[in-house]
Amino acid sequence: MGIRLEGAVAIVTGAAAGIGQVFSVALAAEGARVILADIASAQQTQALIEAAGGEALSLICDVTSETDITAMADAALKKYGKIDILVNNAGIYPIANIEDTDMALWNRIIGINLTGTFLATRSVVPTMKVAGKGKIINISSGTFFMGTPGLAPYVATKGAVIGMARSLAAELGDFNIQVNCIAPGLTTTPGVNNGMGEAMRDGVVMMQANKRREIPEDMTGALLFLASSDSDFMTGQVMLVDGGAARS
Numbered sequence: 001m002g003i004r005l006e007g008a009v010a011i012v013t014g015a016a017a018g019i020g021q022v023f024s025v026a027l028a029a030e031g032a033r034v035i036l037a038d039i040a041s042a043q044q045t046q047a048l049i050e051a052a053g054g055e056a057l058s059l060i061c062d063v064t065s066e067t068d069i070t071a072m073a074d075a076a077l078k079k080y081g082k083i084d085i086l087v088n089n090a091g092i093y094p095i096a097n098i099e100d101t102d103m104a105l106w107n108r109i110i111g112i113n114l115t116g117t118f119l120a121t122r123s124v125v126p127t128m129k130v131a132g133k134g135k136i137i138n139i140s141s142g143t144f145f146m147g148t149p150g151l152a153p154y155v156a157t158k159g160a161v162i163g164m165a166r167s168l169a170a171e172l173g174d175f176n177i178q179v180n181c182i183a184p185g186l187t188t189t190p191g192v193n194n195g196m197g198e199a200m201r202d203g204v205v206m207m208q209a210n211k212r213r214e215i216p217e218d219m220t221g222a223l224l225f226l227a228s229s230d231s232d233f234m235t236g237q238v239m240l241v242d243g244g245a246a247r248s
């Protein structure tokens with residue numbers, strides 16, 4: 001166990017699987033107590049953290065639900081009395097051309113990726129303001145920089161969370177709250193395994209400078225930097241961790 005985040009309390013949305021699971025384990029390994037918020041059970045993530053000697057609390061939480069998000073923040077404050085770090089990670093990335101994107105699909109993508117980020121952020125800012133410090137990390141995507149086709153609503157949300165971070169960085173700077181983003185490249189997770197073919201994944205590797213598939217662990221260095229005091233003078237920024245895919 002490390003100590004960079006000793007005593008800190010972190011919330012990670014979408015913590016049951018993929019990037020959110022690995023990020024939660026990494027935060028806990030540095031001493032943070034982690035609230036694992038997911039629409040699915042995050043018991044497996046909690047077990048991984050506890051097996052390594054860490055502390056976590058898993059909650060069923062749909063990030064599109066104002067009620068669930070309020071309950072999530074309340075549970076964190078009741079158990080730990082503070083929230084130091086929020087990782088807005090829950091997200092979906094269904095592939096569909098624009099003419100095949102009906103209102104239900106559009107609203108689902110916007111609801112989880114963008115409104116969820118808004119709701120979770122709004123739920124933690126008051127306590128961070130009182131504490132006079134906080135770290136908010138939005139998970140964007142390299143697709144925003146590449147303009148990846150077949151993902152227009154998704155890419156729009158991933159640009160929007162960068163926009164939100166830039167505005168909030170200015171709004172919350174006087175309260176010593178930093179708001180930054182990590183933009184992953186195509187990363188091996190359950191969501192990608194279920195939704196994307198091997199050819200598409202190999203094609204992305206060929207565009208990268210580092211020619212291997214990205215894994216969530218490739219981003220834990222960026223995560224811990226943005227979650228810790230190492231990044232106290234950096235806000236409103238994006239760390240693009242994609243093996244050098246989006247170079248133009």
Ligand SMILES: NC(=O)c1ccc[n+]([C@@H]2O[C@H](COP(=O)([O-])OP(=O)(O)OC[C@H]3O[C@@H](n4cnc5c(N)ncnc54)[C@H](O)[C@@H]3O)[C@@H](O)[C@H]2O)c1
Pocket residue numbers: 013014015016017018019020037038039040061062063064088089090091092093112139140141142143183184185186187188189190191192
């Ligand atoms: N994997 C990639 O290639 C990649 C690339 C760029 C950005 N991202 C972003 O990283 C984040 C995580 O992606 P991943 O690949 O790990 O996804 P994943 O599908 O493997 O896991 C996503 C998790 O989010 C949870 N979730 C879904 N809807 C939710 C909701 N309404 N409320 C709460 N939790 C919900 C799921 O239950 C799941 O546990 C997403 O925001 C995604 O857009 C992923």
